Amino acid sequence: MRENKFKTSKVHKIIFTISLFVVLFVGAVTYKHIENLSQSSKLVVHTYEVNLELEQLFSYIKDSENGMRGFLITRDENYLNPYYTANSNINESFAKLKKLTKDNKQQQQNLNELYEIIKKRLDYNGEYSDPDLSRNIVNTKEFKKNFNESSRLLVAIRNKINQMTEIEDTFLIKRNSIYNEQINLTPILTLSILLVTILLIVYAYYKTNNDLEKLKEANNTLNKAFFLNSQAEILSSFGTWEWDLVTHVTKYSENFYRILGYEPYSFPSTNDNFLTFVHPEDKEIVLGIMDRVVREENLPPSTFRIIRPDGEIRYFRATGKLFLEKLKHKTVLGVTHDITDEINNNKLLEENIQSLEKLNNELIIFDESSRQAEILGNYGSWIFNFETNEFIYSENKYRLMGFEPKSFQPTLENLMDHIYEDDRELVQEAFENANTTGEIPALNYRVVRKDKEIRHFKTVAKSFTDLSGLESMIGTTQDVTEDYHKNELLEERNYELEQNIKELSEFNHVASHDLQEPLRKIQTFISRINDKEKENLTDFGKDYLIRIEKASSRMRILINDLLQYSRTNRGDNVFTQVDLNEVLANSILELSQNIEDKKAIIKYDSFDVIEGVEFQMQQLFTNLISNSLKYSKEDVVPEIVIKYKKVKAKNEPILKEDSHEVYHKIKFTDNGIGFEQENAEKIFLLFNRLHGKTEYQGTGVGLAICKKIVENHNGYIFAKGVPGKGATFTIYIPKYI
Structure with missing residues (x-):
C-alpha cells in the first residue's frame, strides 16, 4: 500500500502567504501546528496501514489454507485456483509491509521471522498441490505429520502477526496522544485550524470518493466471485x-x-x-x-x-x-x-471388475483348453503381422515344427526356411495373395522339421482388423501327415476295390451265362423226355423227373434274383426324375396275370415325381407287390393298400432324426399271413426265409433287393407284421427337390 503524502494546494499557499504578512506570529505558529498535525496524522495512518496489511496478509494465508484444504477434502482441482492466487497475494503483501516498515528495524526483524514461518508452511502445502501425488499420500503418516506441523505454523503466524500488531498499537497510542495534544492547542489557532480543516475536509472528500469507487469495484469483484462459486456448486x-x-x-x-x-x-x-x-x-x-x-x-x-x-x-x-x-x-x-453418481460408478466399476475377473478366468480356462485341444488335435494357431512379416505362434505350433515353445522369433523368412523346397513357391504365393484376398484357403504343403523329418501340413487363415486398426491374419495349421498316409493307403485300397468290383462284375456276367447255359440244356432235355420218353418211365422215374424239373426252375429263379441283387450293388447309379405313378402302373402290368389269378384288389394314392434310379424303383414296387401276393391267405381276396405323403423327419419318431429334412413316405399294407415282429429285421437278409420251400416259392432274395434299393436312395425301409392279419412295409426316400 502506498504511503499517503499531503501536498499543500496553491490556494492554501496564497492564503498562508497573506496570513504570514498580516499576522506573522500567528501564521508561523499556525504553519508549525499544521505541519505537526500533518505529521502526526501520517504516523497514525501509517500505523493503521501496517495493521491493516498484517490482517490482509493473514487473510491471504487463510485463503491459501482454505483452498488447499478444499482440494484435499474434495479432490476438486478448482480449489487450487484460490490457493495459487492467495500465494501470489501473500508475496505482494510482504512487499508492501517491507516498504511500510522500512524505518523500523524491530518490525523488519519480526517481518523476516514471519516470512520464514510462512515460507516453511507454504512449502508443506506445496508438497500436496500436485493432484496425482496428493491422491496417494493423503492418508499417510507423513501427510498427518505435515498437516499437524502446518496447523502449528498457522498458530505461530497468528502469534507473530499479533506481536507486530501490538507494537503498532503501542505506536498508535503514542501518536494518538501527540495528535490529541496538537488538537487541543490554543483557540488562537482556531482560524488557522479551521482553514486547514476545510482543506482537509476537501481532501478527505476527494480521498473518500476515490475509496468509495474502489469499494464499489471490490464489491463488484466479490459479487462475481459469489456468482462463480454458486455456479461451481451447481456444476459439481x-x-x-x-x-x-x-x-x-x-x-x-x-x-x-x-x-x-x-x-x-x-x-x-x-x-x-x-x-x-x-x-x-x-x-x-x-x-x-x-x-x-x-x-x-x-x-x-x-x-x-x-x-x-x-x-x-x-x-x-x-x-x-x-x-x-x-x-x-x-x-x-x-x-x-x-456423491451418488460416484457411488454408482464405483459399484458399476466393481461389477465390471468382477465380470472382467470372471471373463479372465474363463479365458485362462479356454486358453488352457485350446492348448490341450491343439495337442490332441495335432494343430497349432498363429497370427501374422503384414507390416513386420512376423508371426505369433501358439506353443503347439512350435512343437509341430520340431522346436520347444518360444525358442525363436517366428518370421515369414524363417518359416520359408522350413518349407520343403518344392513347396516354397506355393506357400510364398499364398501369403502374397492373402494381402489382397484377406484369406488363405485350405493350403497343403510339406515342412522339414528341426530333426529333418518331412511332415505334411494343412493351413487355413483369414485376415482381421483389431480395435487399434492393425490388420493381421489369424490362422490354423494342422499336421496331416497321418491323414496323408491314410489317404494314400485308402486310394490304394479303393483302386484294389474297384479292381475287385470289376472282376466281380465280370464274374457275375460269366457266371450268369455259364450257369444258365447248362441249365438251359437240362431244361431242354427234360422237355424232350416229357414229350417222348415220359410214358416209358417207371413211376419212380416220373417222380424223379418232376423233382429235376422243379429244381432246375428254382435254379433259374435263383440265378435271375442274384443278377438283380448284383445290379443293385453297382455304384454307377444315375439319379433322374422318376414318376412313381408310371412306376406303379408298370409294376401292376408286369404282375397282371398273378393279380388276376388271385383276384387281388390294389388301392393306391397319387404320387409325386422323385429323384431316383427308375429301374430300381420299378424293381422295388414289383417285389413288394409280388411279396404281398405270394404270402396272401387262402380263400381270402388279397387286398393291397399303397399310401403316399411327404413328411418331415422330426415328425416321424421311427426315423430318430430331429431335423426339418423332407421325405417321401410310401406305405404298402396287405391282409396276408403276416409274420412275427421279432423277424422284422431278418426278412431283409439275403437268402433268409421264414417258410419252407414247399409252402411258398421263393429264394429269400426279393426283400434283400428291396432294402438295397432303398439304401441306394439314402432312405429307410421298415417292416411291421401281425401273424394272420397282414404286413406293412414303410419306405422313406429323401426329397432332394
Missing part, C-alpha cells in the same frame, strides 16, 4: 454450510437446498430440519457426526444417505473445518457433496 453437485458452535445457527448455500431436492431458502436451515432428510438407517451416523463436530470442532470426510422429497435416495459426503472469527465466534465451515 455440492453445497456449502456454516455452523456457529456458539449460537448453533446454521446457514446453507442455495445449492445445498437444491441437492436436498428443494428450492433455495424454502425451509429454515436447522440441524433438526436436516435430520428429517437423513435415511433412517444413517441417522445414528449423522447424529454421531454432529456430536463429533461439537466436541472436536472438526468434521473429517463422512458419508451418509438422504431421502429427497420425491423418494430418491442420494449419497452425501460432508467435511468441515473450524474457522475462528475476530469476535471469538467458533464457526465450522463445511462442504457437502452429492
